[in-house]
Amino acid sequence: AQSVTQLGSHVSVSEGALVLLRCNYSSSVPPYLFWYVQYPNQGLQLLLKYTTGATLVKGINGFEAEFKKSETSFHLTKPSAHMSDAAEYFCAVSDQTGGFKTIFGAGTRLFVKA
C-alpha cells in the first residue's frame, strides 16, 4: 500500500523567503510522485512530477522538488516566495499499475506575509 505524509498543515513565510514544504512517501514499488496546488474553491493543478530519470524536478512558477529514494522524500522548494504562492499544496504518490490510482497527502496551506 502507498501513503503520503506532509509535515506541517500550515506553513508561513515572508515574501522573498525560501519556501520548503515537506513530503515523505511510502511505496512498495517505484513511485510516481507529484505536487499539486489548489487555490480557494478551485480544483487542483499540477506543479511538477517525478516519474523516472533526473531526481531534481523543476515545475511551474519557480517551484522544484528533489526525489530522494534513501529518505523516501519529495520536498517542494522555491527560493523566493511571492504573495501569489499563497495556496494549499498537496503531495501525491501513484503506482504504475492500471488505473494509476493516486494517493494524496493531507495538504499544507502556505501563507505568505508581506
Add this chain to the structure above:
Amino acid sequence: SQTIHQWPATLVQPVGSPLSLECTVEGTSNPNLYWYRQAAGRGLQLLFYSVGIGQISSEVPQNLSASRPQDRQFILSSKKLLLSDSGFYLCAWSGGLRANTGELFFGEGSRLTVL
C-alpha cells in the same frame, strides 16, 4: 485541448434527498475517470475510479455510487444524502492505457452542503 467540466458548482440539499453530480471530459478519448472528496485537513479521498464505460471501482464503502454511461461522462449519485456527505467533490481524468503519464486533470469542484 482537453477540458473537464463539472456541475453544479454549489449545491445545498436536505438530508434524505437524492444527489447527482456530473462530470464530462472533452478533447480526449478512453480517459480514466475519478471522483475524489476533499475534507478540510484530510486531503483528497478517492471515492471511485473508472477505466472504461460501465467499469466502476469503489475505494470506500459509503452512501454514494458512480456510473459511467458514456466514455467521457462520469456521474456521482446518492439515493439519500447524509449530513456526512457534505464536502467538496472533485472529478478528475487521466490518460488511459499507454497515454497515462500519471498526471490528474481536475475539474473546478462541486461544493455540497447537506442540511
